[in-house]
Amino acid sequence: MAWMAWTWPTAAFFAFIAACLIVFTVLGLRRPETPRTGVLGIETTRGDRLFITLLGSAYINLAWLGLVSAPQWGALIVCLIFAAAVFRWV
Template sequence: MAWMAWTWPTAAFFGTIALLLIVFTVLAIRYPETPRVGILRIETTRGDRLFITLLGSAFINLAWLGLSGLPQWGALILCLVYAAAVFRWV
């Protein structure tokens, strides 16, 4: 794996994604969920909301990098607020 130039932050990122997928799989098996309709007026499940959160977080981070010279920690905080909003209202 040396060709990928793995660093601790990169490994932590992919490890976190893998852990989220495992946790959400266990939750889906243990506590089945019926889809709900939120602010977007589409039916979503936990997995759908996770996907929307990850996709939106990617765009938030890219915009932060391109438009701001501030440290990336600010984008992380913004992403956490965004994730809370998605899981609450979408």
């Protein structure tokens, strides 16, 4: 694995994604939900909203890297606000 740039932040990122998937699987088994329609006009479940959040966060971070010269911590804050909005209104 020396060919990859495995750093602690990279490992923490993948561990967080794995933990989210495990938590959402357990939630889906213990407390099944019915899809709901939000501001996008499509039916979404918890997993759908997690996917939308992860995809949107990737684009936010890429845009931050390309357009803003501020530290990446600012993008993390924007991503957390985005995640809260997606889980609340989508």
